[in-house]
Amino acid sequence: MEIKSLKKINDFLWELPPLGEMRVPGLIFASQKLVEEMDEKVREQVTNVACLPGIVHASIAMPDAHWGYGFPIGGVAAFDAEEGGIISAGGVGFDISCGVRTLTTGLTRDEIVPSLERLIDKIFQVVPAGVGSEGKIRLTPAQIDDVLAGGAKWAVDKGYGFPEDLGYIEEGGYVTWADPKQVSDLAKKRQFREVGTLGSGNHYLEIQHVFEIYDAEAAEALGIKKDDILIAIHCGSRALGHQIGTDYLVTLAQASKKYNIPIRERELVCAPINSPEGKRYFGAVGAGINCALANRQVISHLTREAAYEIIPQAKLEMLFDVSHNTCKVEEHVVDGKKLRLYVHRKGSTRAFGPGRPEIPSRFRSIGQPVFIGGTMGTCSFILVGTEFGTEQAFGSACHGAGRSMSRKRATKTWRGDTVIKDLSAKGIIIRTRSYRGVAEEAPGAYKDVVEVVNAAHQAGLAKKVAMVKPLACVKG
DNA sequence: ATGTAC
Numbered sequence: 001m002e003i004k005s006l007k008k009i010n011d012f013l014w015e016l017p018p019l020g021e022m023r024v025p026g027l028i029f030a031s032q033k034l035v036e037e038m039d040e041k042v043r044e045q046v047t048n049v050a051c052l053p054g055i056v057h058a059s060i061a062m063p064d065a066h067w068g069y070g071f072p073i074g075g076v077a078a079f080d081a082e083e084g085g086i087i088s089a090g091g092v093g094f095d096i097s098c099g100v101r102t103l104t105t106g107l108t109r110d111e112i113v114p115s116l117e118r119l120i121d122k123i124f125q126v127v128p129a130g131v132g133s134e135g136k137i138r139l140t141p142a143q144i145d146d147v148l149a150g151g152a153k154w155a156v157d158k159g160y161g162f163p164e165d166l167g168y169i170e171e172g173g174y175v176t177w178a179d180p181k182q183v184s185d186l187a188k189k190r191q192f193r194e195v196g197t198l199g200s201g202n203h204y205l206e207i208q209h210v211f212e213i214y215d216a217e218a219a220e221a222l223g224i225k226k227d228d229i230l231i232a233i234h235c236g237s238r239a240l241g242h243q244i245g246t247d248y249l250v251t252l253a254q255a256s257k258k259y260n261i262p263i264r265e266r267e268l269v270c271a272p273i274n275s276p277e278g279k280r281y282f283g284a285v286g287a288g289i290n291c292a293l294a295n296r297q298v299i300s301h302l303t304r305e306a307a308y309e310i311i312p313q314a315k316l317e318m319l320f321d322v323s324h325n326t327c328k329v330e331e332h333v334v335d336g337k338k339l340r341l342y343v344h345r346k347g348s349t350r351a352f353g354p355g356r357p358e359i360p361s362r363f364r365s366i367g368q369p370v371f372i373g374g375t376m377g378t379c380s381f382i383l384v385g386t387e388f389g390t391e392q393a394f395g396s397a398c399h400g401a402g403r404s405m406s407r408k409r410a411t412k413t414w415r416g417d418t419v420i421k422d423l424s425a426k427g428i429i430i431r432t433r434s435y436r437g438v439a440e441e442a443p444g445a446y447k448d449v450v451e452v453v454n455a456a457h458q459a460g461l462a463k464k465v466a467m468v469k470p471l472a473c474v475k476g
Numbered sequence: 477a478t479g480t481a482c
Contacts, residue, residue: 095477132479190479201477242478325477407480436480 001038012459016043021262022050022059029393029459030063034451037404041067048264049077053272054085056341057334060393062348063455064402064447069093070267073347076396078332080339081273086261087282088270089252091344092327094245096288098203098236099323099349100371101169101296102382105307106315107229109209112471115311117429120207120472122306124431127205127299129198129476131434137195137298144188147195148180148240151290152321155297160196165300167360168318169293170350175328178290179283187243191291194238196298200437202400203235203476204373205303208380208468218384218465221366222319230468231307231316232380233299234373235476236325237292244288248281273342282342285327296321320360320369324349324399330358332394343394351385351397351462359385370462372453373400376430377423377443379469381453383462397462401449410445411436419443429472438475 006014006028014035016026026046028035042065049071050059056078065074070090079085105112112119128135139147147154151174156163166173180188198205210228213219224230237244255271255278256263263269271278304316327344334341352359352368359368367384374380378401385395405413416435419442423430432438457464 093477098477199477200480203477236477239478246478434480440480 001035001040001043003032003036005043006035012455016046018050022047024050024055024058026050027058028061028065029455029461031451031455034063034455038065039067042072045072045075048268049075051264052086052270053261054079054081054083056080056339060396062396062398063459064398064400064452066402068346070265071344071346074398074402075346076344076348076393078341078343078394079273080341085273085342086270087273087278087327087342088268088344089245089248089281090267091346092285093325093346094242095236095325096241096244096285097292097323098325099292099296099321100373101233101300101321102319102371103231103300103316104223104319105229105231107311109227109229112229112311116207116472119307119310120429120431120474122310123205123303124474126302126306127198127474129433129474131200133197133199134193135196139192139195141188144191145180147294148183148287148290149178150174151293152297155294160298160301165297165318169321170323173293174290175286177283178286180287182280182283183244183287184247187240187247190239190243195294196302197238197295198235198299198474198476199238200434200476202441205299205474206232206470207472208232208470210466211379211469212467214464214466218366218463221363222369222382222465224466230319231303232371232373233296235295235299237288238295240291241288244284248284251277252281282327289323289326292323293321322349322369322371330394345396347399348396349399350395351389352395353385353387353390356390356395367463370397372398372449374449375401375443375446376441376470376473376475377426377428378449379467381464382466382468383457383464385462386460388460389462393461398452398456401446401452403445404447405445407440410442411439414439414442414444428470430475432475441475
């Protein structure tokens with residue numbers, strides 16, 4: 001991106017002044033280097049989003065922003081229904097409520113190393129992973145509606161996990177406004193056998209060790225210490241979320257015409273929040289969110305069973321579960337006014353600062369935990385949200401390293417088996433059913449997660465608490 | 477991301 005097209009606010013904040021049809025400015029939170037490396041398309045998309053009806057404060061891009069479908073991936077935008085605000089599938093993404101859940105294990109690195117290979121093999125055996133992977137759970141149409149209405153609470157009620165898990169999931173494990181009736185039969189049918197499966201692409205289950213602590217007070221509040229073993233689960237709403245996106249792209253294209261909303265890019269189609277189409281899509285998004293939360297809950301249960309079989313003294317407990325492809329209603333203060341807003345976060349994780357009532361009471365004074373997943377070979381980060389981020393970015397932070405190379409080019413550059421060998425030489429075990437998937441997800445196909453996270457930290461969006469490194473990983 | 481190009 002041409003740096004001279006931007007107004008520098010400070011070293012980690014760049015503004016696109018509100019010109020032409022833009023209703024609000026664009027704000028890009030990133031270092032100069034990351035901004036320069038960003039595709040021009042990000043500027044274009046941030047601008048397009050800034051032109052949408054009812055947007056408030058700013059059209060925002062995170063340090064890991066890259067070109068996406070309508071909205072940039074790493075984009076945040078909030079809309080006021082009372083001011084004609086819209087809801088857009090391009091602002092949520094296809095993998096609705098894709099996110100990261102992290103479990104503590106009560107084990108240290110030394111305790112797990114002798115059993116590591118057996119543990120990852122067991123997890124690989126019991127957690128279905130890969131394209132089209134199916135779980136043991138078979139659901140009927142009525143039962144899938146229960147999943148879509150109940151989320152992780154449905155899973156706990158069915159015996160997958162414990163009621164106390166729910167307090168450490170956003171929204172207590174399920175959103176109440178989910179409306180399974182707004183999800184097509186096809187979307188439901190595609191999910192009948194996929195509840196509790198990891199999926200493919202950048203989804204993974206990783207055994208990690210805490211490598212470095214940056215903020216001792218926050219780490220203590222989160223209950224993590226150097227050398228602790230954590231398990232991170234990154235997955236979303238599988239085929240169901242994808243099908244909701246596909247279905248509503250058609251609905252919202254028609255709605256954009258019906259309500260005369262000027263669309264600057266075809267993928268930015270949307271409907272007024274208060275229109276029947278907008279309400280239907282929002283209800284479907286809620287169902288997608290609950291589907292993803294149920295998935296991660298079932299996978300956690302399978303992981304617990306595997307871990308207890310291999311290492312009986314392990315104790316897998318919820319640290320937190322945070323989604324990074326959502327649209328949710330939240331209260332925010334904009335220009336001194338309290339507003340109820342529809343916040344779109346696409347490839348952007350919620351990162352509420354201290355004091356927000358949505359944060360579990362145990363963490364409320366330090367801010368919401370945020371998980372930033374790196375790549376197979378690199379590290380991941382645990383952060384907490386800040387007041388500044390809550391005021392300036394609706395309480396949002398980046399979600400990962402962000403791709404720097406297309407999947408196609410990655411498969412031409414690397415071979416899956418050599419990537420696995422290289423990682424093995426670094427002491428990282430990979431289990432997968434797809435060498436091609438591993439090539440697509442080669443560490444070299446991603447931006448430097450350290451730089452992205454440092455930018456988020458220095459921009460003030462979230463505060464670094466710990467860095468974790470992978471020991472073993474099941475790739476979808 | 478995705479029954480990896482209905």
